[in-house]
Amino acid sequence: MEEPRSNPPSPIRFTRIDSTNDEAKRAVLRGCEDRLTIVADCQTSGRGSHGRPWSSPPGEDLYLSVIRHTTRPVRELPPITLAAGLAVADTVADHLPDQVPGIKWPNDILLAGQKCAGILTETVSHSTGTTVSAIVGIGLNVNRTEWSQDLSTTATSMKMVAGVDLDREEVLSTLLVHVHRWLDRFLDEGPGPIVTALERRLCFLGDPVRIGSVDGTFLGVTSTGAARLQTRDGEKEIVSGPIVPRSHRH
Ligand code: BTN
Secondary structure (H helix, E strand, O other): OOOOOOOOOOOEEEEEEOOHHHHHHHHHHOOOOOOOEEEEEEEOOOEOHHHOEOOOOOOOOEEEEEEEEEOOOHHHOOHHHHHHHHHHHHHHHHHOOOOOOEEEOOOEEEEOOEEEEEEEEEEEEOOOOOOEEEEEEEEEOOOOOOOOOOOOOOEOOHHHHHOOOOOHHHHHHHHHHHHHHHHHHHHHHOOHHHHHHHOOOEOOOOOEEEEOOEEEEEEEEOOOOOEEEEEOOEEEEEOOOOEEEOOOOO
16 A cells, blocks of 8 residues: 655745745755755746736735645646645635636636636656656735736736635645646646546636637647647647647627
């Protein structure tokens, strides 16, 4: 029988850091323990996907990065972002039981149709052996209610939807439980359980969408985490987002 895993190490906390993903990379290079989490109250150079900045003011939201050492090849790791997305969606659902959070493939979490969280996964290869470290960075909008102009039409927070302040520490401890559970599950069992659980969380399933320059009907994800699109020329697999819903034509 498999040995039960020990508890993850206590998170390392910063009042202010450049980026929790960058601090996590430094921790990996120092030889940190598996499952270490870096948490910061604010980030001065928070990073989003596609090289965009991630606005990270203090006192309101959550910014964290979870480190996982694995011998799985890097090409098998993309579903780890989807596993983290399930963890964020479960967390939001636990605290806002009237809401149905969804995952906008591959790395956004939507609440009432707007983005409340994003995930940025990066990898660090070790100089010796076959181990790599996945750094799963999560930004979750908990209590923010004011946004810069460019974010105001697309972003939301748990507070904006719930109408009340949430206890950020409570949300963090729920999130850590779900994140460790889903990442363990992916690393132990592979993408199967992730792909199955996504069926009730994925946004735009069965809808007409565009990814990059490809139009089609969104069919879900493959075992490697790619999006499946039914196009006029047959089924296609698309490896990187974002996914854009298209209005139904009549
Ligand atoms: C995205 O949706 O574009 C991904 C956003 C990821 C933001 C988080 S906040 C914690 C971690 N540190 C970073 O610099 N980025 C990620």
